[in-house]
Amino acid sequence: MPALAPRQVSVDTRRTILDAALELFSERSFDGASTRAIAELAGVTQPLLNYHFAGKEELWRATVDDLFERFRSSMQARFSGLRGVDDVTIAKLMVRHFVEFSAANPQLHRILMQESKRASSRLDWLVETHVRPLYENAIAMFDRLATSGDLAPIPPAHLYYLVTGAGASVFVMAPECQRLTGVDPFAPEFVAAHADLVVDLLIRATTKESP
Amino acid sequence: MPALAPRQVSVDTRRTILDAALELFSERSFDGASTRAIAELAGVTQPLLNYHFAGKEELWRATVDDLFERFRSSMQARFSGLRGVDDVTIAKLMVRHFVEFSAANPQLHRILMQESKRASSRLDWLVETHVRPLYENAIAMFDRLATSGDLAPIPPAHLYYLVTGAGASVFVMAPECQRLTGVDPFAPEFVAAHADLVVDLLIRATTKESP
DNA sequence: AATGGACCTGATCGTTCGATAAGTTTCTAC
């Protein structure tokens, strides 16, 4: 063919590129995903990425920004209508939402794990921009639970591991789980059952013993 | 200088290369760690890697083989002398050992996480060669506990997540933990305390309620 | 003292990477 008809006024090209970038960054990690492969998946040419984004690093940040923005807005949509619900229930719902969003968007965990397991300036940015706010929300929540007397207080460092670990551990080994147990870890019924199990585990482990 | 005096009969050059490879593979992941950088860290020239190993992929496998071999032998050394200890205690010790080894060898988790979060032929090899045997050991252990009546039985898929997640979650977020809480997640006293906490969490969550 | 092989290096191969420069097409504004 001589030349593809250049589609104009397509303002959603940026969207298409972001989707392709999320797919490949999460599958092959930053270094493994070439800009040419991303462009091909998006159905555009490679230099167009540099037209819409300042560079590969900038494309990666925009991709992560977009992903976390979707997570926050889904969280907002689910919890903004809640009124008169006790903190324990909210905590349960938050973990469940985290697990369910992870099941629907496995790219979040892939990128988080890949990037948190290497030393790079991208990690600094990711933690400060996206992880810290989530962490501080969770800490505040559990602090409130502890002072209200429902849960036994846990030192912040341990709490950090329990909160992030309880949610994150669910899909850390997702592909291996499928292979070893034959269960599809993204099946809705499994997601719901395991979310309940993780919540119970967390609550039971921190619930004060009855005297 | 004209040329470095070529040291001969150095049979531990292979060892030096493996150490450098483990360091960089875990820090920058497979694609991010160039063979030239590995060679430089090892203090040799880049073509020497191809002399000792068939290629980059082969070097990676040899590195992972070596790492898991160290894990297995440390496990062996710790548990081979145990006699007359009940299964619950052994389970506690296993998780504790896993956590402690992870603290001393953070590269294990880095490589496991990086590689399990991408689609590659290396993942297939890693799971079948190293992860599956560990998994089947753990399943057998908890099966024995369940049939002996101490723990409530859990479906294998959930058990898989709980076993791997309880151990793995500890260091999934290690660098962020340091940054956010100010606690060094590799300090011995923290490792010991958190291992106990994880074990308690796992045991309490699966211990049968007294009627 | 000569030889063969193990160990290691310098030079360089072809490929692929991210980035850019220059040119083309399409829509909008007047």
Added chain:
DNA sequence: GTAGAAACTTATCGAACGATCAGGTCCATT
């Protein structure tokens, strides 16, 4: 209907990648 900005492409850059090859150095053997 023509000018100009916006959107997109083709062609190509220099750098870095993994791999190979032709040698060079040292030691063990005889």
